[in-house]
Every structure is written in structure tokens, then in C-alpha cells.
Amino acid sequence: MIRLVFLGCGKIARAHAKRLRRHRADVEVGFASRDAAKAQAFATELGGRAFGSYAEAMASPDVDAVAVVTPPSSHTELALAALAAGKHVVLEKPPAATASDIDRIAAAARTAGKQVFVAENYRYKPLLFRLRSLLAEGVIGDVLFIQVNAIKKQESTHDWRDDPDVALGGALYEGGIHWIDFMANLGLTVRSARGLRPALPAGASVERSMLVSFDYAEGAVGTLAYSWEVPSTAKGLRLSKIYGRAGSITFETNGLWVLCHGKKTRFYVPGLRDLAGYRAMWADFVRAWTTSSEPLMTLAQARRDLELVEAAYATAAEVS
Secondary structure, three states: EEEEEEEOOOHHHHHHHHHHHHHOOOOOEEEEOOOHHHHHHHHHHHHEEEEOOOHHHHHHHOEEEEEEEOOHHHHHHHHHHHHHHHEEEEEEEOOOOOOOHHHHHHHHHHHHHOEEEEOOHHOOOOHHHHHHHHHHHOOOOEEEEEHHHHOOOOOEEEOHHHHHHHHHHOOHHHHHHHHHHHHOOOOOOEEEEEEEEEOOOOOOOOOOOEEEEEEEEEOOOEEEEEEEOOOOOOHHHEEEOOOOEEEEHHHHHOOOOOEOOOOOOEEEEOOOOHHOOOOHHHHHHHHHHHHHHOOOOHHHHHHHHHHHHHHHHHHHHHHO
16 A cells, blocks of 8 residues: 655645545555645545645655645755655656756655656557557658647636746746657657747746757657647647658547548547546556556656756747
């Protein structure tokens, strides 16, 4: 039995705790907050023990692991503290501000002999598995272009997500890092990434839109258009494409369907029951805990994602 405590009591803690109900034979959850009453309310609603502070939870001998679901600027500090206390760690995305922060966390994990998991659910999306399989089969031949359209309208949250110092940055940190990971896990090897940033609207302090290009070792090139500020049509449905020398793949960006027109014409519905990949992610984490093995989404992959984000922002700044 893994006794896991969420550090932070917000929407994501509640959602993850509900998903873990299917693993109640292996995982017991608890909640910690700077507000003891809030932690108790979550424990009453969702079961488990409540802790009146993060430090209390990390110091408890009855806690095996913590899930850091606080605002991103606190992730590195809390991860290091938890590892020093001898706990396994689950980090919400973005896991840290920089790739060098991941190096510090990895070193602390080795010293503690503990595991660190990164809750990057896009690595577990059924859509990604289907695309990887199709590209591996060579159904569209040599891949030439990958064009991912991740454009949407996201209103201001009026919370920490609107503060770049707390959120760690703009579009590519809070949500875009999901798609950075997606672009890097299609079964092709990213050699480099470059960013382009549209002009900011008057009065804005942080970007909400970015275009990132990718150069792949296998010869393909890719583009990711990511935005929070474009009104969505058809309730957010978007189309993305992968072009090869023997055909193409069209897919609904969220993962609803995939149409392959190449050596064969095929239509797929990758997996509506776990569209975002959360079920598969937690199942993999539980497997890795109980078998002391590595998860599919590794800390090294999380570091690579942050390197790509940093590269995109660095090159965007050069152009600006």
C-alpha cells in the first residue's frame, strides 16, 4: 500500500484523488494544505487523512509519497524537501522552471533512493500511442511535415496562472509543455526547437501564443501552433496533420479520431474513455511504485521537455 498525500488542495488534487479510487487496493490518499480546514474538507469528501501543513505531511512516517500540486514556482523547493524527508514524489507539470532544476531533483532522488514521477498525461494519451504506431509501421512513408494545431480560447483565470512569476512563464509553461512533450514523443528524435512569438497586445506582460518549430533527426520538420487567445470553433475541435512521402494522417487534435490515408486508408477512434491519458498515467505510476521500476514518463524526458521550452523562448527572444 502506497500512502500518498497531495500537497495542495485545488481542482487538480480532487481530480487526481478521484482517479486513484480505481487503485484503492494499492494507494491510500491524504491531503495537506496551508489551510488545515481545507485539507480536512478534502479528506472528508474524498477519504484519507488531513495534514495542516506541507511540512507536517512530509515529516509523517505514515506517508510514503507526496504529489506536488501547488503552483509551479514552488515545485522544486517542495520536491527537494520531500526527497530529503525520504518520500517518493509526483510533480505536476510544469515540473520545474528549468532543466537544471530537474538535475537538482534527480540528484536528490538518487541520494534518497526514491522515485520522482512527472504527471505529464499527454505522454499517455491514446492518440499519441496510435500516431506512434502508425509512423512506426511506415504507413505514410518517410515523414516530411508535422503540423499540430493547439489553438484555443482560454479566459483569464484570475489566479496564479495569470502571474508569470508563479506560473513560471507564459503559454509554453502552463499548457504548452503538454504539446512540447507530444511533439517529442511521436517516435522521432527532436534535434532542436525554435520559437516565434506574435506581438503582445498593449498592456500584456506575458505571451499567450507561441509558434514552435522542430527539427527531427530522421529528416522531418514540425510546427506547433499553441495559443490561449483564439476563439474556438465547433466547441474546440481542431485539425492537425502529418505528411509523408506515401500519404498523410489527419487527426482531431484532442484525440477524438485519426484518419490515415497512405498505403491503406484507415479510420481510428483511439480511446474516448481515457482521452486525456490520466487513467493510463496513474496505472503506470502505481505499476512503477509496486514493482520499483521506471515509469513510461521519466524524469529524463521531463528534463528534455524543459530544454525544448527554454530553447523556444531563447530563440523567440533573439528574433524579438
